[in-house]
Amino acid sequence: MDSKPCVLIVDDAPENLALLHGLLKDSYLVRAANSGEAALDVVSKMPIDIVLLDVIMPGMDGYEVCRRLKQNEETRSIPVIFLTAKDSTKDEQFGLDLGASDYIAKPISPPIVFARVKTHLQIKASQDFLKDQNTFLEAEVQRRIHQLSQVQDVTIAALASLAETRDQETGNHIRRTQWYVKLLAEKARYLPRFSERLTPDVISTYFKSAPLHDIGKVGIPDNILLKPGKLTADEFEIMKLHAYYGYQALVEAEADIGYEDSFLTAAKEIAHYHHEKWDGTGYPNGLCGEEIPLSARLMAIADVYDALISKRVYKDAMSHDQAMEIIHNGRGTHFDPDLLDIFFEIESEFQHIAEKYRDE
Incomplete structure (x- = not known):
């Protein structure tokens, strides 16, 4: 395959086509067109590296050809050099405003035409190289972002599993609750109350x-975390500290990076406030209603549902219907009423997630 650049010469005068062909044929692939319509047809069928374009032609003139080339995303970057007897400053400015790269007056000087063609092809080659490099770099950046995101997800899951497995819960609890949160949020975003926040x-x-x-x-100490029976009041006060411990660890992590991060902000909210209750009787701060971050309100429903249907060291698993009855009794006291109504609308989808990621 010939690697020479391809030059399209467009002129309605055969003698001009012959002159330009003879000038360029030894250095470039040369294609010719004797009208504006023919020129656009050639460009649509094969790759062209530069166009030498007469202005005054029957039918479609050179200005219109240039305009159409520059309007088309696929041909916009092809350099256009006008070769024309219209040599006034106004004519030249008009051609350059259309997007032409150069403007050469007729009668042409062959050495000047050859030099200008060579220069503009070199510029185009440099631009194409930079464009290819940018495309490659953009793809590489996206690949690295995806890779880092995967590493982040795996690391988060590993850290979370360390906490969950200490009290004999499983990694599947983590998967179930995060899918519950996503499902509930995706449904809640259709309510006007949540639509702006739940992007x-x-x-x-x-x-x-x-x-x-x-x-x-x-x-939390093992003797409390793993206790098979009911916790005493003092033990429960210690157990409640896990909300603060998780929050504080994430605060310190955010301080290390030196700026606020949306992921860590959400993680802090969820860790700190997912045991708060709608009526203000939860912990650690006794927040009520809208004071509780939306992320934590979503997590509260997900976490309680999964805790009820799962076996724990201190209890057996409940059926879905038993869990739904208990959760329903928490409407407006434990849980955000609107979110809980959505939860009941999609309870079968929660069951599906519970089954998909059930504990073995």
Whole structure:
């Protein structure tokens, strides 16, 4: 395959086509067209590297050819050199404003035409190289971002699993609850009350940060965390500290990077406040209603549902119907009423997630 650049010469005068062909044929592939319409047809059928374009032609003139080339995304970058007897400053400015790269007056000087063609082809080659490099770099950046995101997800899951497995829960609890949160948020975003806050990016952030909701359990002593019976009042006060421990660990992590991060903000909210209750009787701060971050309100429903249907060291698993009855009794006291109504609308989808990621 010939690697020479391809030059398209466009002129309605055969003698001009012959002159330009003879000038360029030894150095370039040369294609010719004797009208504007023919020129556009050639460009649509084969790759052209530069166009030498007469202005005054029957039918479609050179200006219109140039205009159409520059309007087309696929041909916009092809350099256009006008060769014309219209040599006034006004004519030249008009051609350059259309996007032409150069403007050479007739009668032409062959050495000047040859030199200008060579120069503009070199410029185009440099631009094409930079464009290819940018395309490659953009693809590489996206690949690295995807790779880092995967590493982040795996690391989050591993850290969360350390906390969950300490009290004999499983990694599947993490998967189930994060999918519950995502499902509930995706349905809630259609309510006017939540539509502005629950954007796709926010929902994705909640999904990624949900596994860290109980990361603070790593700070709870085994004799309390693994106790098979009911906790005493003092033991429960210690257990409640896991919300603060998780929050504080994430605060320190954010301080290390030196700026606020949407993922860590959501993770902090979920870890700190997912045990708050709508009526203000939860912990650690006794927040009520809208004071509780939306991320934590979503997590509260997901976490309680999964805790009820799962076996724990201190209890057996409940059936779905038993869990739904208990959760229903928490409408307006434990849970955001609007979110809970959505939860009941899609309870079968929660069951599907519970089954898909059930504990073995």
